[in-house]
Amino acid sequence: MLTNAPRGTKDIYGSYMNTWKKLEDTVNEICTNFGFNEIRTPIFEHTELFQRGVGETTDIVQKEMYSFTDKGDRNITLKPEGTAGVVRAYLERKMYADAQPTKLFYITPAFRYERPQAGRYRQFHQFGVELFGSDKPSADAEVIALAANMLKNLGITNVELHINSLGGPECRKKYNNTLKEFLSKNIDSLCPTCMERYEKNPLRILDCKNEKCQAVLKDAPLAKDELDTECKEHFEELLRLLDAMEIQYVVDPWIVRGLDYYTRTVFEFISKDIGAQGTVCGGGRYDKLIEECGGSPTPAVGFGAGIERLIMTMEAINGSNEDKPTRDIYLGYVGENAKKTTFALVNELRNNNISVETDLMSRSVKAQMKYANKIGARYSAIIGDNELEENSVRIKNMETREQIDLNIEEIAKYMKENK
Ligand code: ATP
Numbered sequence: 248m249l250t251n252a253p254r255g256t257k258d259i260y261g262s263y264m265n266t267w268k269k270l271e272d273t274v275n276e277i278c279t280n281f282g283f284n285e286i287r288t289p290i291f292e293h294t295e296l297f298q299r300g301v302g303e304t305t306d307i308v309q310k311e312m313y314s315f316t317d318k319g320d321r322n323i324t325l326k327p328e329g330t331a332g333v334v335r336a337y338l339e340r341k342m343y344a345d346a347q348p349t350k351l352f353y354i355t356p357a358f359r360y361e362r363p364q365a366g367r368y369r370q371f372h373q374f375g376v377e378l379f380g381s382d383k384p385s386a387d388a389e390v391i392a393l394a395a396n397m398l399k400n401l402g403i404t405n406v407e408l409h410i411n412s413l414g415g416p417e418c419r420k421k422y423n424n425t426l427k428e429f430l431s432k433n434i435d436s437l438c439p440t441c442m443e444r445y446e447k448n449p450l451r452i453l454d455c456k457n458e459k460c461q462a463v464l465k466d467a468p469l470a471k472d473e474l475d476t477e478c479k480e481h482f483e484e485l486l487r488l489l490d491a492m493e494i495q496y497v498v499d500p501w502i503v504r505g506l507d508y509y510t511r512t513v514f515e516f517i518s519k520d521i522g523a524q525g526t527v528c529g530g531g532r533y534d535k536l537i538e539e540c541g542g543s544p545t546p547a548v549g550f551g552a553g554i555e556r557l558i559m560t561m562e563a564i565n566g567s568n569e570d571k572p573t574r575d576i577y578l579g580y581v582g583e584n585a586k587k588t589t590f591a592l593v594n595e596l597r598n599n600n601i602s603v604e605t606d607l608m609s610r611s612v613k614a615q616m617k618y619a620n621k622i623g624a625r626y627s628a629i630i631g632d633n634e635l636e637e638n639s640v641r642i643k644n645m646e647t648r649e650q651i652d653l654n655i656e657e658i659a660k661y662m663k664e665n666k
């Protein structure tokens with residue numbers, strides 16, 4: 248037990264960390280370009296927030312939450328997704344009083360108790376964006392454009408954008424009834440889970456991957472046929488904006504998303520590189536969520552993407568990222584006097600934003616040079632009694648093998664110029 252991590256968790260390091268960092272850098276850059284600001288909310292919240300914000304009928308709330316009572320008898324849950332905490336912060340910090348829309352993004356760990364398998368963990372991570380305060384199709388278009396832009400910049404080009412509209416609450420209610428009426432004739436042919444969904448959340452049945460259910464659903468009525476004029480126009484305007492930005496999409500009436508709170512637009516980016524768990528990014532509009540969480544009615548649109556699944560896709564395309572971060576210089580030493588001078592110099596260089604390593608293992612000169620090579624140092628130098636006496640240190644360019652003799656005081660300046 249002592250040296251086994253809990254089931255469904257993962258350590259992030261090495262080449263995986265390199266890819267992770269590339270992803271984070273890309274996300275930061277693109278969100279900044281789109282005018283989204285980062286938010287970090289706590290890892291845990293009151294359980295009630297997720298019950299309301301994610302929805303009582305979802306698998307997440309019913310089966311997958313890491314919940315516990317703390318020492319003060321509070322019901323606490325480790326966040327199973329990113330949106331609810333951001334909504335809570337938006338309301339609690341009164342961000343609605345700022346110029347609207349409020350545009351936020353997050354990168355957060357998320358926790359779900361489910362059976363671990365390829366691409367499915369108990370602690371995983373999500374990147375997501377939330378745009379609060381606009382019900383216009385242009386807001387949906389901006390959020391989708393951000394996702395498309397990000398995937399392109401990560402090199403994930405073999406994806407298809409599937410998009411659908413579920414309509415507003417009225418259309419959804421009407422469609423729920425039509426769908427239920429249709430399903431009532433076939434209820435015995437559904438899988439046990441979907442039989443349960445029939446009463447509480449029939450829309451979710453459309454999401455079921457079970458073959459029996461799929462067969463029934465072939466002829467099911469579709470949400471798009473129940474849209475009222477306003478919802479229809481909203482969807483069409485969104486598609487026109489996507490066309491204008493040359494963002495390709497497939498209108499896919501089967502996309503419903505698992506969560507209860509979606510209204511109107513729903514979308515998924517589906518990768519063809521990673522097999523069954525192909526959804527790399529999913530989102531939509533949720534105009535009822537903020538009200539559900541205790542705020543006044545506020546429209547919202549956003550998406551979430553699983554970071555591990557994005558990385559899996561990046562690695563399926565590009566292989567693992569073995570690029571090591573390089574050091575500017577390895578500065579070794581021999582002898583006690585040289586050691587002090589070297590440590591002072593190393594510190595000075597680091598204060599000048601130059602990456603330096605020195606010997607922490609009492610290695611021989613030969614072994615120090617070998618180590619300098621191994622860590623990919625761009626320059627190297629060894630300081631000994633001679634160097635101190637003559638105040639002259641030989642700096643070697645590890646790539647070109649060129650050498651230059653410098654006074655100790657000149658090294659920082661030289662390294663800054665050659666960074
Ligand atoms: P799935 O159908 O795969 O269970 P989901 O509908 O539960 O997905 P969402 O709640 O929409 O997924 O979460 C958004 C994203 O988070 C998913 O598209 C996926 O990339 C990722 N994700 C969800 N659960 C896990 C998990 N257990 N491990 C790793 N990534 C996950």
Ligand code: MG
Nearest residue numbers: 306307361505
């Ligand atoms: Mg799930």
